[in-house]
Amino acid sequence: MAGVQDRVALVTGGAQGIGEAIATRLAADGAKVAVLDLNADAASATATRIGAGAIGIGADVSKADQVEAAVERVVAEFGALHILVNNAGVLRDNMLFKMSEDDWDTVMNVHLKGAFLCSRAAQVHMVQAHYGRIVTMSSTSALGNRGQANYATAKAGLQGFTKTLAIELGQFGITANAIAPGFIETAMTKATAERIGSTIEEMRERVAATIPVRRGGVPADIANTAAFFAGEESGYVTGQVIYVDGGRGLL
Ligand code: NAP
Numbered sequence: 095m096a097g098v099q100d101r102v103a104l105v106t107g108g109a110q111g112i113g114e115a116i117a118t119r120l121a122a123d124g125a126k127v128a129v130l131d132l133n134a135d136a137a138s139a140t141a142t143r144i145g146a147g148a149i150g151i152g153a154d155v156s157k158a159d160q161v162e163a164a165v166e167r168v169v170a171e172f173g174a175l176h177i178l179v180n181n182a183g184v185l186r187d188n189m190l191f192k193m194s195e196d197d198w199d200t201v202m203n204v205h206l207k208g209a210f211l212c213s214r215a216a217q218v219h220m221v222q223a224h225y226g227r228i229v230t231m232s233s234t235s236a237l238g239n240r241g242q243a244n245y246a247t248a249k250a251g252l253q254g255f256t257k258t259l260a261i262e263l264g265q266f267g268i269t270a271n272a273i274a275p276g277f278i279e280t281a282m283t284k285a286t287a288e289r290i291g292s293t294i295e296e297m298r299e300r301v302a303a304t305i306p307v308r309r310g311g312v313p314a315d316i317a318n319t320a321a322f323f324a325g326e327e328s329g330y331v332t333g334q335v336i337y338v339d340g341g342r343g344l345l
Contacts, residue, residue: 096326099124102172106155107182109136111280115313116179116320121146128168155182155208165215177324178216180209180230187241198244205248226268229323230256234276234339253335260333269332271323276339277301278311306341
């Protein structure tokens with residue numbers, strides 16, 4: 095099966111949540127996987143859980159030297175880099191009048207600069223191989239979300255980034271696509287629930303009541319879409335954003 099068999103994938107923010115689910119799915123589909131995360135031990139622990147020769151790498155996606163070193167390590171270990179999943183993310187939610195410059199800069203640095211640095215480093219190897227798949231995590235928050243002026247801006251920016259990569263890199267056999275998840279149950283959404291004095295169960299129920307599929311999302315829902323974009327057969331699909339949100343806004 096073509097798919098991602100024997101392809102080399104780097105998943106940022108891959109130690110937990112959506113990133114872990116994507117890394118696990120790509121490995122199960124036959125890819126050689128590198129899990130990159132801020133915490134090297136967490137990245138390695140996840141790689142061990144995944145098995146199949148996966149490796150863990152500690153790096154901050156917002157630091158150019160660390161990103162370059164991480165990409166070089168992947169290529170040194172596996173001999174190539176075919177699939178990049180720009181997934182690392184943080185929240186610094188606050189209403190605009192309370193949002194600090196640090197809240198703004200941190201979110202821009204991890205999401206926007208991180209995706210830029212990782213994609214720039216990865217494309218060198220993809221262009222050489224005349225093959226690549228770049229999958230970037232946007233969000234339904236790109237459409238605007240109360241308390242997330244920073245995050246919504248970054249996630250909307252990543253859609254423009256994705257379309258531009260599609261334009262520039264298509265001629266080299268590289269596709270670039272984005273996934274915009276709705277509510278997905280992870281440490282990130284648990285922290286949000288706690289911050290607003292709720293529980294993840296209450297949050298899940300509230301979201302489920304407003305969408306056609308009547309359930310909360312799970313990381314595997316996003317991994318499934320990522321696997322589609324990452325596959326060899328998806329080479330005619332580029333510059334797209336798929337909203338994986340249970341039909342949010344349709345009711
Ligand atoms: P998560 O559970 O918090 O996982 C994110 C991972 O990224 C964490 O392991 C985190 O490490 C890591 N990370 C943070 N900053 C990093 C950096 N500078 N360099 C490298 N790694 C870094 O979040 P998630 O819910 O799986 O979200 C994954 C992606 O999907 C994010 O881009 C998020 O914005 C997006 N998304 C999520 C949802 C949702 O409902 N969950 C919805 C839409 C979009 P630490 O834990 O050490 O900080």
